[in-house]
Amino acid sequence: MPRRRSRVARRWRPRLRRLGIAALFAAVGSGLWYAEEREVRERLSWMGVPTWERPTPLSLHRVLRNDGYLVGWSDLRVGSLWASYQLRADRRFPVGDRPGFRRDWRTLWPLTPNAYRRSGYDRGHLAPNYAIAAAHGPAAQRDTFLMSNMMPQRPDLNRRLWQRLEEVVVDHFLPRFGRLQVIAGPVFADDVAAGVLHRVGLVEVPVAFYKILVVPGRHPRALAFLMPQDVDGGEPLDRFLVSVDRIEAMTGLDFLPNLSEEAAAALEGRVVTEGWGLAAVADLPGRFE
């Protein structure tokens, strides 16, 4: 029987060898992909990418990588749960005109630029046009107009209060600290059944939005805002301060997962405004009033 075995072996050995080579390529390729993906994520987000504290279907997201920022896309909410990006004061690009809104085919959901038409809601950027364009250039600016970066926002919030906060981040906090990690996203109603119904087309409408500012480094600082949809828009910004813990409790997300327990407790447990110079900027008027 040795002859027969060797015939089988002769027949299969080249196939196995080809399979082995293919597996090797796949392993090396996916290893390289994983290393590169991790490198990009680390460059774009300090202390890790937001993740869920306890996995639930509604905190589940997949990370979409863009030029200059990351978003956590939720297929259940048909929207993004967070956008995360870094800003640096030492490198600025000139900012060109606003490009058009674009569909993002990675979401799979048919979410076209006219998705919110006549709904009473604005297409509100999570990762902002101006700050990203100034920090990361024109290709990144175009990416901020992907529909995966939009959430339905009431006009008085988007064009007034939220715009004032974005302006203060770029004009005051960034020059003050030199570097910022920013994470912004929606907060949804506790009532899951209500959320299923409260939609613009396919997209679930948030009840509020958060924005977390972190100054990275050995002695990090953090400041967090929680802004409901139904604001007037002219309120002082510091009326909306909350702790990072509060936002984590409301969203089920862990925003800085690589932070040690002690560091997280100190940074996220309470509102600390010393050093931010809030009094000077809380009442600045918006650009479009």
Added chain:
DNA sequence: TTTCGTGT
């Protein structure tokens, strides 16, 4: 220099 929608 920083947000948008609507109507033409």
